[in-house]
Amino acid sequence: MTDDRTHVEWREWGPAPFEEAEAADRPVLLALTATWCDSCHEMDAETYGEPRIAANVNDGFVPVRVDVDRRPRVRERYNMGGFPSTVFCTSSGKVITGATYLGPDGMRQVLSSVREVWADRGDDAGRVPRALTGDPTPAGPVDDRIEAHIAGQLDEKWDDRFAGWGDGAKFPLPRTIEFALKRSREQATETLGVIGGALYDDDVGGFYRYAEGRDWTDPHREKVLDANAALVRAFANGYLYTGDESLLAPAEGTREFLVDRLWNGSAFGGSVAPDDPAADDDIDPRRDLTAYAGANAMAADALLTLAAYTDDEQSREYAERVLDTLARDFIDEDGIVSHAADDGAQAPELLLEDHARVVAAITRARQVLGTEALGSGRDPLAVARDVADQAIETLQEPDGAFRDGPAEGVGLLDRPLRPLDGAVEIAEALLDLSALLAETADADAKDQGDDNAPAGERYADAAHAAIAAFAGARDRIGVQVAGYGSVAARLTRPDLVIAVGDAAGTDLHRAALRVADHEAVVVPDAPGVDDGVAVVRRGSETRESTAPEALLDAVAALSSDA
Secondary structure, eight states, X not given: OBXXXXXXXXXESSHHHHHHHHHHTOOEEEEEEOTTOHHHHHHXXXXXXXXXXHHHHHHHOEEEEEETTTOHHHXXXXXXXXXXXXXXXXXXXXXXXXXXXXOHHHHHHHHHHHHHHHHHHGGGGOBOOGGGSOOOOOXXXXXXXXXXXXXXXXXXXXXXXXXSBSSSSBOXXXXXXXXXXXXXXXXXXXHHXXXXXXXXXXXXXXXXXXXXXXXXXXXXXXXXXXXXXXHHHHHHHHHHHHOOXXXXXXXXXXXXXXXXXXXXXXXXXXXXOTXXXXXXXXXXXXXXXXXXXXXHHHHHHHXXXXXXXXXXXXXXXXXXXXXXXXXXXXXXXXXXXBSBOOSSSOOOBOOHHHHHHHHHHHHHHHHHHGGGTTSSSOXXXXXXXXXXXXXXXXXXXXXXXXXXXOSOSXXXXXXXXXXXXXXXXXXXXXXXXXXXXXXXXXXXXXXXXXXXXXXXXXXXXXXXXXXXXXXXXXXXXXXXXXXXXXXXXXXXXXXXXXXESSOTTSHHHHHHHHHSOTTSEEESXXXXXXXXXXXXXXXXXXXXXSSHHXXXXXXXXXXXOO
């Protein structure tokens, strides 16, 4: 169907355009775009909107347009280093060549070059990117050298002039900040302060995606849900460690932004493009109100973290509403998560990122909201187990690495991609689930070997295998994936767990959420723990407390990593 804005006869991603390309003996042109991407809209107007270029594309290629938010597995396989990505490939999905933004002159040159290569070599001109060749991941032992190496990278890559890490474009790296909060707190808090000034929008709230300049100047002003959610959590955790209320302002302002600009009635939409007007506008082509499972799960996680430390009712309310929507509309009875709400198009299912984030959100909800976390009578840990089981059974390979989704689909989707950041997210979620199951299985079930008891071990084992699958390359993992060090650290020493006999929301439970570090696990409504008692556990060591004031001492006694 011809796009009036570009004059290109774009096809939708799916088997049909690849079959068409094979039958017509033509290469495929993939245009990877996003609603929030300014350069994508510019390329539409200046390049694809040029009639002769559009005619050349329509006559010699099979053009396919892909929204990278709706199809993240396509994004990860064909991303040329930014968006737009302009990719030429064969009917089997192998890459011939690619670039990011191409102006009219550049596009003419590339179209001509690809035509020549195709005429000379045809389908043989394509190649499979190295990351998709199926080579095994660099496995190794999970030990304390991993955390030590990444902690060392914090200092090595630290920008002591402008804060943050690295000497190029500055990304906020919220997971790196959270890793640093326990290991290099001054770096973490200084970076949060700079982000709050450089990337936070004081006018309407929300964080910009990143800054072009090393000094945090020239920010890219799109606002994407998952990036904003991750930063809300990082700022809230910064407040937990410091008590600095100035860190709450960006977090709370971003919560307001999410509610005002991205709430679609049942969940949060995906993004707002630059220069989006602050006034209400129900017909806004630069705002994507599609709800995506993983990003909404991150938002629920972040808002619950903020609510845990501040008793903020609006954060709690919207987190609960998102969780209800996820449970009702995104997670089927077998625990399979759909990537997007049904909008008439088939959404991808069983994506690692979605499953990891949904498990993380539900386990966070069990810690903050208690046994009624889903508000629908469903046991939150039972739902989390179903979602985790699907990921383990379908996506985890024998060597422990997780694929990003099912090994099926057109293009290069049937090629295995094992993302390191995805391994970190699923492993962290599985460790939380394991710890919660260990505390919520009743004493009789543990003694009799009921499913609940070994299930906790199963998830911990799966997390360990996911991290071990990359541990052979520990010395090559940098601050961009510092979360790998956080999870590895949890695997090398027992978690700090606070089991509270009282229900969620009581003074003792609220204190438990606020006196430990952000990597601890808090369990309200804990079976086997008396009302009015909190049991702090680390491995075989325990301390008991009956008052919020004394709980801090009990936690401190077991918090040393020595």
